Amino acid sequence: MVETGHFALVLAFALSLVQMLVPLYGARVGNRKMMAVGVPVAVTGFALTALSFAALASAYAGSDFSVASVWENSHSLQPLIYKITGTWGNHEGSMLLWVLILTFFGALVAVFGSNLPATLKANVLAVQGAIGAAFFLFILATSNPFIRLNPAPIEGRDLNPVLQDLGLPIHPSVLYLCL
Numbered sequence: 001m002v003e004t005g006h007f008a009l010v011l012a013f014a015l016s017l018v019q020m021l022v023p024l025y026g027a028r029v030g031n032r033k034m035m036a037v038g039v040p041v042a043v044t045g046f047a048l049t050a051l052s053f054a055a056l057a058s059a060y061a062g063s064d065f066s067v068a069s070v071w072e073n074s075h076s077l078q079p080l081i082y083k084i085t086g087t088w089g090n091h092e093g094s095m096l097l098w099v100l101i102l103t104f105f106g107a108l109v110a111v112f113g114s115n116l117p118a119t120l121k122a123n124v125l126a127v128q129g130a131i132g133a134a135f136f137l138f139i140l141a142t143s144n145p146f147i148r149l150n151p152a153p154i155e156g157r158d159l160n161p162v163l164q165d166l167g168l169p170i171h172p173s174v175l176y177l178c179l
Contacts, residue, residue: 008055
């Protein structure tokens with residue numbers, strides 16, 4: 001599942017480049033078919049990012065200590081709520097949550113933005129794609145949450161005690177959604 005999450009992240013990055021370039025060029029030359037490419041690409045990019053985040057959350061829930069971020073931020077004896085929320089209780093997972101919410105809003109524009117003029121919608125999706133591409137590149141190059149450890153440790157290092165609070169499950173997601 002971890003490799004699936006990493007591969008989905010790479011594909012989401014590639015799609016964000018398509019989302020950035022094709023609708024923007026279509027808007028510049030007035031090509032409606034090229035502008036319309038942004039809609040399925042934005043929705044698919046969100047689905048791939050959600051798959052990637054679900055794969056990371058699954059690694060945390062299953063205490064897969066072969067994943068470096070799980071080993072650094074989880075423990076097999078933690079309550080399940082802290083295992084799952086530990087997914088975003090670190091830099092790598094938090095960045096992935098941030099790009100998940102970013103792609104979610106891009107998908108919302110793609111699906112529910114039919115009342116927008118075609119060029120405006122294409123430009124909005126292109127900007128969303130550019131921001132997403134920057135985040136995906138940053139995550140893949142410097143903050144990859146899917147790095148494997150070999151050999152896999154038997155036990156994790158545990159979540160930061162400061163984060164073992166009931167606010168962890170809701171704080172980042174509510175904060176990001178309000179932005």
